[in-house]
Amino acid sequence: MANFAELKAARDRRKVQSSFTDNLNSLEDGAKADGRAPNADVKPTIYHSLPADLEVRWTETRGRGIWSREKRRRGEIIFTEVQQSAALSTGLLATHCSACFVEASGVPLKRCPTCRIIHYCDTECQSRDWTLHKRECPALQKWATSVPSPSSETSEDKRQGKVIPSDAIRALGRMMWRKQKKGSSGDWAKQVDTMQSRKHRVRLSSNEKSSQLHTHMVHALVRYLGLESLDELSSYGIDSIAGLVDLVSRFTTNAFTVASPTLTPIGVSISPIIALFNHSCAPNAVPVFPRAPHNAKANEPMASVITLRDIPANEEVVISYIDTTLTKRERQKALKETYYFTCNCSLCEKPRDGAYVDSRESLYCPKNCGGLCWLPTEDDPLARCAKCGTVVKESDAILDVIRIGFVALKKVNKVQISDPQKAIQLTTNLIRILASARVCPFTQPLLALSRLHTTLLISNYRSPFDPNVAEISSPEIQEQRQTNQEDISALSEKQNQLDETIQSAKRTTMGLNRLLPFGHPIRALALTELGKLLIVDEPDPKHLKEKSDISSVAPSGSGSSALPQLAGTAKYPPSGPQRLKLAYETLVSARRELIVGFGGGKNEGGQVGVEVRKILVEIEKELGVWKEGIRGAIADLPKTTGK
Numbered sequence: 001m002a003n004f005a006e007l008k009a010a011r012d013r014r015k016v017q018s019s020f021t022d023n024l025n026s027l028e029d030g031a032k033a034d035g036r037a038p039n040a041d042v043k044p045t046i047y048h049s050l051p052a053d054l055e056v057r058w059t060e061t062r063g064r065g066i067w068s069r070e071k072r073r074r075g076e077i078i079f080t081e082v083q084q085s086a087a088l089s090t091g092l093l094a095t096h097c098s099a100c101f102v103e104a105s106g107v108p109l110k111r112c113p114t115c116r117i118i119h120y121c122d123t124e125c126q127s128r129d130w131t132l133h134k135r136e137c138p139a140l141q142k143w144a145t146s147v148p149s150p151s152s153e154t155s156e157d158k159r160q161g162k163v164i165p166s167d168a169i170r171a172l173g174r175m176m177w178r179k180q181k182k183g184s185s186g187d188w189a190k191q192v193d194t195m196q197s198r199k200h201r202v203r204l205s206s207n208e209k210s211s212q213l214h215t216h217m218v219h220a221l222v223r224y225l226g227l228e229s230l231d232e233l234s235s236y237g238i239d240s241i242a243g244l245v246d247l248v249s250r251f252t253t254n255a256f257t258v259a260s261p262t263l264t265p266i267g268v269s270i271s272p273i274i275a276l277f278n279h280s281c282a283p284n285a286v287p288v289f290p291r292a293p294h295n296a297k298a299n300e301p302m303a304s305v306i307t308l309r310d311i312p313a314n315e316e317v318v319i320s321y322i323d324t325t326l327t328k329r330e331r332q333k334a335l336k337e338t339y340y341f342t343c344n345c346s347l348c349e350k351p352r353d354g355a356y357v358d359s360r361e362s363l364y365c366p367k368n369c370g371g372l373c374w375l376p377t378e379d380d381p382l383a384r385c386a387k388c389g390t391v392v393k394e395s396d397a398i399l400d401v402i403r404i405g406f407v408a409l410k411k412v413n414k415v416q417i418s419d420p421q422k423a424i425q426l427t428t429n430l431i432r433i434l435a436s437a438r439v440c441p442f443t444q445p446l447l448a449l450s451r452l453h454t455t456l457l458i459s460n461y462r463s464p465f466d467p468n469v470a471e472i473s474s475p476e477i478q479e480q481r482q483t484n485q486e487d488i489s490a491l492s493e494k495q496n497q498l499d500e501t502i503q504s505a506k507r508t509t510m511g512l513n514r515l516l517p518f519g520h521p522i523r524a525l526a527l528t529e530l531g532k533l534l535i536v537d538e539p540d541p542k543h544l545k546e547k548s549d550i551s552s553v554a555p556s557g558s559g560s561s562a563l564p565q566l567a568g569t570a571k572y573p574p575s576g577p578q579r580l581k582l583a584y585e586t587l588v589s590a591r592r593e594l595i596v597g598f599g600g601g602k603n604e605g606g607q608v609g610v611e612v613r614k615i616l617v618e619i620e621k622e623l624g625v626w627k628e629g630i631r632g633a634i635a636d637l638p639k640t641t642g643k
């Protein structure tokens with residue numbers, strides 16, 4: 001006989017099942033009254049490329065989602081797909097191939113001679129893109145001559161045909177031309193038409209900004225597609241302007257950013273299957289663009305969805321639509337503004353009391369007991385340590401510091417390109433102020449400022465040896481270089497800059513490690529960045545002055561997973577051979593994480609994973625050479641001991 005828990009589970013199963021059936025029935029009746037996506041929905045037959053071990057299911061609160069039928073290990077690639085309807089970011093159109101999204105390196109790209117906007121690696125990429133570009137090409141030309149020019153565009157820009165529709169409009173155009181080409185009864189049209197729309201929610205929420213955005217996009221799309229009458233919409237399977245508004249709304253709810261293997265945004269894509277994954281701020285999977293080494297160009301841009309932890313069978317696979325290092329308030333605001341729902345994931349549901357303190361909003365205990373306190377807020381200014389109960393006295397001052405921090409963060413984001421020195425000055429000051437108020441390094445806005453600070457310092461650093469190359473050199477070469485330099489103090493200044501950059505990268509990795517699970521792509525890349533900084537040639541190596549012990553230089557077995565000690569101590573980062581050893585250990589750890597976040601096996605941690613493997617081989621050689629050199633030097637020494 002079934003016990004109570006089993007009966008309850010059976011009842012819950014029936015509940016899900018009946019919601020699912022009700023939903024199908026109501027859709028078959030043509031009912032759309034609740035504003036949910038019309039549902040060929042859960043009928044998986046239109047999703048031919050969805051692997052059999054993944055299943056589309058429906059829930060009352062979230063609509064459709066993807067469930068795993070099987071149990072999964074962390075780092076498993078559960079879904080991969082070449083993006084068929086993606087548009088490259090406008091700023092990259094001249095430097096990246098519009099078919100495979102790879103940046104030109106060495107060989108210049110070939111420009112479409114007709115529109116003179118789109119570029120390709122070669123004729124192979126051009127041919128692959130032709131079915132869509134043959135429609136896109138005249139649209140781009142027409143747009144360039146007809147669009148009212150914003151004041152920021154110069155007449156020179158216009159002469160060069162550089163007036164280009166936004167990434168979203170170009171991606172929408174591609175989505176619609178594909179629909180036109182495949183026919184309105186084809187699977188692509190069905191998949192696009194059943195993506196969730198937020199039209200209804202937009203109206204309900206009477207969100208003025210969002211309505212304006214939709215109206216603006218519809219106007220732009222009509223102009224881009226060159227539509228002159230309603231009749232022309234029928235070739236896209238749309239019969240009214242309302243249908244077009246709905247399509248735009250589907251696009252904005254479901255489109256996602258195409259990123260490079262280092263997570264730099266490079267475009268916009270629409271994939272009706274990836275759009276089926278629901279959101280959680282504590283996701284168990286992540287979509288990435290690893291650019292795996294075995295991938296042919298014809299398979300790029302390839303998106304993969306990868307598990308971030310072990311998943312039991314019959315669990316929903318959820319990804320995050322936003323940056324999960326943000327505070328609950330920031331996350332909820334972003335989700336509401338863009339996706340129109342209130343997240344009730346396990347992270348959002350945790351109450352602000354008891355022994356639990358969310359690291360994203362924490363202060364170190366005023367008594368240094370090792371515990372954390374919630375950051376005070378306007379609503380809840382009384383903060384106390386969750387471990388020892390000590391009350392934080394200066395709540396008002398801390399609130400002010402946090403407020404100033406967020407304002408400064410906005411300002412830094414604004415000026416980072418136009419005035420990087422000012423941005424560095426701001427981040428330096430704010431990081432100091434927030435840290436002295438006992439704000440934890442994984443807490444916002446300190447973490448966001450640290451991430452920006454590291455990025456700014458990296459782009460600001462120019463090696464005195466070769467501005468483009470970070471190379472590994474033996475101490476002898478470094479010594480030679482140093483003695484040849486006339487301005488020792490300039491080198492010492494450079495050394496300080498480099499060390500400060502490494503310390504900042506270290507602080508960032510520590511913050512991210514606290515919030516993101518092992519192998520999360522953001523965390524794996526931050527660790528990679530730190531490792532790569534540690535192999536940059538030291539302009540003024542401290543070890544040459546200190547003559548540190550070189551006998552412990554060899555890599556320690558398979559590498560240590562432990563991070564280096566906290567920045568800020570006199571010893572971090574170390575110099576010379578110790579630094580190289582630390583770089584080795586950091587990159588070994590980074591590679592392990594990359595293999596999770598960008599997929600193992602054939603993916604090999606993606607393009608960055610492969611690059612790190614190659615660097616590790618170089619370091620191993622270098623460390624081997626040094627060790628040999630020292631052995632040789634010791635062997636050559638006259639035997640004076642004991643005499």
Ligand SMILES: C[S@@+](CC[C@H](N)C(=O)[O-])C[C@H]1O[C@@H](n2cnc3c(N)ncnc32)[C@H](O)[C@@H]1O
Pocket residue numbers: 037061062063064065194195196198253254275276277278279280339340341342343344345
């Ligand atoms: C990209 S779609 C995801 C698939 C969608 N559920 C469907 O049925 O097509 C994004 C939309 O799904 C819903 N959604 C996703 N995650 C959710 C969550 N955690 N809670 C509530 N709604 C969610 C929201 O309506 C959101 O705008």
